[in-house]
Amino acid sequence: MREKIIHRATELFLTLGFKSVTMDDIANELGISKKTIYVHFENKTKLVESTTLEMFALISHGIDGICQLQKDPIEEIYDIKQLVLEHLKDEKSSPYHQLQKYYPKIFNSLRSKQFGLMDACVVNNLKRGIALGLYRDTIEIAFISKIYFASIMSLKDKQLFPLKVFSMASLMNYYIEYHVRGICTPKGLKVLSKIINNQIQPNDK
Template identity: 65%
Template sequence: MREKILNNATDLFLNYGFKSVTMDDISNNLGISKKTIYQHFQNKTSLVEAVSMHVFENISCGINEICNSKKNPIEEIFDIKKFVMEHLKDEKSSPQYQLQKYYPKIFTTLKKKQFEVMQECVKDNLNRGIEQGIYRPNINIEFISRIYFHCMTILKDNELFPLNHFSMNTLLDNYLEYHVRGISTEKGLLTLNKFINNQS
């Protein structure tokens, strides 16, 4: 039952937001009493935390699989973006922004975990890109991996990029192209242009 509640709550939170969805909504959606939910989760905050970590673990596993396949580094970052968007329901409800606003402690813990996973993945991507002659050999990997994480996080700021003006999918595509163009060699730019043309 715990797994069933977790999966259902994940779906509702990602579609409608952590703030909007109530424990009544979850119990009604599942056709169970709130008492049953509280047997597994002490309160809404503990459920939000469990959902956040559940989504994080699922996405981390998927990102690791993509990274382990050792694809072309440029194709890899777009594949990761596609995978993350599918698992976050295209961020219709801006879940990360709501988490930061209404559950700051959970957000801080999650952000730290995200940083650790992304640092390893991005550094590996940058090193392989340099080895393959796709990225410039003189780039500062430590700086770029950190600025990459910060920029990806800031894109989810609903005040800076309101979802009624910016599609998250388009924002990420624009940022990834901006990122790759800034670090690529001529060979890398040819690879990027070919990849973008094939996507359109």
Template identity: 55%
Template sequence: MKDQILIKATDMFLTLGFKSVTMDDIAAEMGISKKTIYQHYSNKDSLVKEVTLHLFETISCGIDGICAVGKSPIEELFAIKNFVLEHLKNEAASPFYQLNKYYPKIYSTLKKKQFGKMSECVLDNLNRGVQDGLFREDINVEIIGRFYFAGMNSLKDEELFPKNQFNAIEIQEHYLEYHLRGICTEKGKEKLEQLLKTNK
């Protein structure tokens, strides 16, 4: 039952937002009593924390799987973008904007975990891109990696990118292209153009 609650809560939080969904909503959706939820999760904060950890682990495992395939660094970034958007229900902004606003401690913990993952994944991607001649040799990998991470986090800011004005998928696509055009060699740009055509 605990896993079922976690799965349903994850789905509802991502669809409607961490603040918007109440314990009553989850209980009603599952056809169980709120008391049943509290037998497994002492309060909403503990459920939100568990959901964010579950999401992080799921997405991290998926990213590891993509990285293990041995795609080119540019293809890898496109595959990761598609995978993450799919698991976040294509909602890059709203749920995490609410998480940051109403559960700042949980959001801060998640951000630290994400930064650790970025250090491992994005820096490796950048280094391989340079080695393969797809990314410029003169880029500072540490700085560009942090630029990329900072930019990805800014996309979740609903004040910068209001949901009623910007499409989450489109924002992610533009950001990835923006990132790659700044670091690609001519060889990399050719690869990027091919992928942009196939991803449309």
């Protein structure tokens, strides 16, 4: 039952937002009493914490699986992007912002974990790209890995990127192309162009 609660709560939080969803909402969705939820979770904060950790573990496992394939570094970036989008939906309710505002301790802990995961992944990607002649060997790896993380996080800012103008899928596509073009060699640009041409472009508006 604990896993069922986490699974359904995660879906509701991502769809409606962490603040918007109540324990009553979750209980009604599952067809159980609110008391049953409290048997497994002391309060809503504990449930929110469990759902964020579960989602992070799931995405982390997926990213590790992609990295282990040792694909072309540029293709790897796009595969990871697709994985993240599939798990996080389009974030129409701005759950990331709600988590930051109403559950700051959980938000800061999650952000720290996200940085650790993403930094290691990006650094490895950059090193492989340089070795393969796809990325310029003059790039500053430590700087780019941090800028990459900061930029990806900023895409979730709905004041900067309102949903009426940008979907999360389009933002991710725009930024990744921007990132890769900035570090590629002519050889890498050919790979990037091939990937972009083979993509099924999302409805951006």
